[in-house]
Amino acid sequence: MPESTVILDAVAIQRALARIAHEIAERNENDADVVLIGIPVGGDHLAQRLSRVLVEIWKHPVPVGILDVSMHRDDLDQRIAPQVFPTVIPFDVTGKTVVLVDDVLFSGRTTRAAMDALNDFGRPKKIQLAVLVDRGHRELPIKADFVGKNVPTAMGEKVAVRLRENGGDDQVMIERPQ
Amino acid sequence: MSWNRKHLLDIESLTVDEITTVLDTARAFKVVGERAIKKVPALRGKTVVNLFIEPSTRTRISFELAEQRLSADIINFTAEASSLKKGETLKDTARNLEALNADFIVMRHSASGAAHFLARVLNASVINAGDGAHEHPTQALLDAFTIRERKGKIAGLNVTILGDILYSRVARSDIWALTKLGARVTLCGPSTLVPKTFEQMGCRVVHNIDDAIRDADIINLLRIQHERQRKTMFPSINEYTQLFGLNKARLAKTKPDALIMHPGPVNRGVEIDSEIADSNRSLILEQVTNGLAVRMAALFLVNGGKGPQELAA
Numbered sequence: 001m002p003e004s005t006v007i008l009d010a011v012a013i014q015r016a017l018a019r020i021a022h023e024i025a026e027r028n029e030n031d032a033d034v035v036l037i038g039i040p041v042g043g044d045h046l047a048q049r050l051s052r053v054l055v056e057i058w059k060h061p062v063p064v065g066i067l068d069v070s071m072h073r074d075d076l077d078q079r080i081a082p083q084v085f086p087t088v089i090p091f092d093v094t095g096k097t098v099v100l101v102d103d104v105l106f107s108g109r110t111t112r113a114a115m116d117a118l119n120d121f122g123r124p125k126k127i128q129l130a131v132l133v134d135r136g137h138r139e140l141p142i143k144a145d146f147v148g149k150n151v152p153t154a155m156g157e158k159v160a161v162r163l164r165e166n167g168g169d170d171q172v173m174i175e176r177p178q
Numbered sequence: 179m180s181w182n183r184k185h186l187l188d189i190e191s192l193t194v195d196e197i198t199t200v201l202d203t204a205r206a207f208k209v210v211g212e213r214a215i216k217k218v219p220a221l222r223g224k225t226v227v228n229l230f231i232e233p234s235t236r237t238r239i240s241f242e243l244a245e246q247r248l249s250a251d252i253i254n255f256t257a258e259a260s261s262l263k264k265g266e267t268l269k270d271t272a273r274n275l276e277a278l279n280a281d282f283i284v285m286r287h288s289a290s291g292a293a294h295f296l297a298r299v300l301n302a303s304v305i306n307a308g309d310g311a312h313e314h315p316t317q318a319l320l321d322a323f324t325i326r327e328r329k330g331k332i333a334g335l336n337v338t339i340l341g342d343i344l345y346s347r348v349a350r351s352d353i354w355a356l357t358k359l360g361a362r363v364t365l366c367g368p369s370t371l372v373p374k375t376f377e378q379m380g381c382r383v384v385h386n387i388d389d390a391i392r393d394a395d396i397i398n399l400l401r402i403q404h405e406r407q408r409k410t411m412f413p414s415i416n417e418y419t420q421l422f423g424l425n426k427a428r429l430a431k432t433k434p435d436a437l438i439m440h441p442g443p444v445n446r447g448v449e450i451d452s453e454i455a456d457s458n459r460s461l462i463l464e465q466v467t468n469g470l471a472v473r474m475a476a477l478f479l480v481n482g483g484k485g486p487q488e489l490a491a
Contacts, residue, residue: 068206071218071248071478081181081482084206084475120215 004160007151008172013132016148017046020130021053023146024099031058033125034097037065039114040085042103045165046132050101065089067100069113087117094122099146103161105131108142133172135159181479185297185304188313189354197355200475201323207478208471210247220478221250226282227275230307231257231268234286236442236466237307237316241284244473253280268292269299276300282477285309290347303480311345316476317441318351320469322359324461325396327468328437333360338390340365340422341400341449343372344411348441349400353379366390367422370411387422391432398439399424399449415448425451429459437461 008016028034034054038047044066054062067089070082100114111129118124130146135153151174153159158175162168181199189197210218226245230238233256245252253275272283282303285293290310297304308314326332337356343349343365353376356363363381365372366389374383384390391397402418412418424438438450438460446452455462 071210071220076220076478077224077481079482081203081479084203084478086206086209088209116219120213120218 002158002175002177004173004175006171006173007159008133008149008170010164010170013148013170013172016132017049018053020146020148021050021057024050024128024130025054025057027128027145028097030097032060033095034099035063035065035091035093036099036101037067037089037093037114037118038101039067039069039110041083041166042132042161042163043101045163046103046130047099047101048165050099050130063091065091065093067114067117069110069117072113072117074109074113089121092122093118093124095125097126097128098124099128099130101130103132103163104159105129105134105142105144105147106137106159108138108140111142112140132161133159181482184480185293185306186315186476186480187293187297187304187306189315189318189351189358190313192315192354192358194358197319197322197358200319200472200479201326203475203479204319204323204468204471205327207474208468210474211467211471217247217249219249221245221248221481224250224281224481225253225279226250226284226477227253227255227280227302228307229255229272229275229283229285229287231292232286232288232308233257234307236469237286237314240466240469241305241307241316241473244470244477245284247470248474248477250282250477253278268295272296272300276302282480305476305480308347311347311350313351313354314347315351316469316473317348318355319476320465320472321348321352321398321439321441322355323468323472324439324465325356325361328461328464329395332356335361335395336364336393337361337396337398338364338366338394339398339400340387340390340424341367341371342402342411343367343376343400345371345403346400350379352398353381357381361396364390364394368412368418387424387428388431391424391428391436394432394436396437396439397424397432398441400441401443401445401449419448423447423449423451424454426454429454439465441465 036047036051038044047064051062051064068085068087070084128145131144132148134147134150160173162171164170180195280302284305284307286307287309290312292309293306357380365381366384369385440462
């Protein structure tokens with residue numbers, strides 16, 4: 001059995017998301033231009049939650065999309081084929097400030113793939129990155145604009161994000177192989 | 179979700195989970211086809227050889243477009259314009275293509291088992307685009323995809339496959355896929371083309387069309403394959419149409435929500451009335467659209483599974 005430690009519980013996750021939402025609001029003066037795009041699995045639910053907080057702050061709807069990046073990954077032939085989710089972006093991203101939302105930032109390759117994938121849908125004015133957990137070990141020059149929690153990890157460890165939308169309680173855990 | 183195969187050779191050896199994985203993956207690729215930019219870079223830098231030793235138009239075009247949409251490089255190879263005409267063996271032809279570092283070979287061949295043979299002698303991934311009267315896995319997958327999309331499920335449905343079963347690789351692959359997914363499959367056609375031996379595959383065999391289609395949710399029509407019949411299996415086309423053709427009178431006696439499928443090419447006025455083929459109960463063109471998504475999914479899935487099986491965050 002791998003040993004696991006809870007690093008964020010439900011309250012801490014909600015608080016982190018509220019803070020990220022306020023930081024997004026503070027950073028972006030043209031709030032009408034901001035759209036959220038979540039990366040499955042995990043980022044899509046987090047984007048929905050951030051949108052709900054931003055709606056309270058801005059008092060207008062904040063559009064949310066889902067962007068599947070699996071077809072844009074650079075390691076497709078080095079691993080088993082990933083699960084593919086439909087991409088749903090029900091708005092034009094051209095000229096918008098797109099906040100990409102992911103659960104864990106690790107190598108940065110998912111973020112790179114997401115920026116490539118986004119190209120197929122238009123030309124955003126700006127792309128920003130919001131993540132619940134930054135676990136380090138970047139392999140590309142990519143940095144998050146909004147971070148819920150920085151968590152130093154070892155390469156062999158696994159960061160597991162569980163969200164209530166997928167059943168169960170909100171929880172972020174580090175799992176160490178034994 | 180599970181897929182850990184390098185090749186797609188048949189439906190017989192696939193698990194329910196693997197079939198479902200292809201169908202779920204295809205759903206995502208179908209959405210890609212509806213975008214303004216229909217191309218994704220999943221197979222960028224990979225080379226696909228379309229080795230069509232037996233003539234094919236719709237399957238070849240569908241595969242070709244699927245490969246282009248995945249950004250692969252493509253070599254097309256047909257029997258008429260190749261050294262197979264000059265006496266080269268299939269193995270040598272394929273080995274030569276592999277020496278060019280082809281990553282995938284999509285093959286249509288008139289001999290059953292040809293794709294399995296290639297998979298044994300080559301390092302490339304092989305996708306069977308139809309081998310003799312054996313299997314046509316991507317057709318069965320697109321049929322299953324279409325049924326699932328329109329009916330919301332497959333388990334428990336009554337599917338009737340009508341026509342030339344004996345010579346049909348589509349029928350065999352469909353029977354494997356649909357019975358695995360829990361459909362009740364009925365086969366119907368002249369007894370020479372629909373022998374009772376098919377009951378061993380878990381199907382009902384009926385020789386009266388009205389009995390066969392009465393409770394059907396899906397009626398899948400197959401073309402009479404003149405090119406595969408070495409002797410006359412029924413007296414005349416006219417008689418076949420009289421006895422087994424799907425016309426308005428027969429369709430009126432089926433369930434009102436029964437839908438009609440056909441893998442094409444359609445022989446209008448033979449196995450199906452022209453009007454029915456164009457009606458809103460016909461899924462024929464949806465099958466073509468879905469075929470593209472299913473073939474993209476198949477290529478995408480066999481591309482994986484060669485390396486370490488870890489999921490990066």
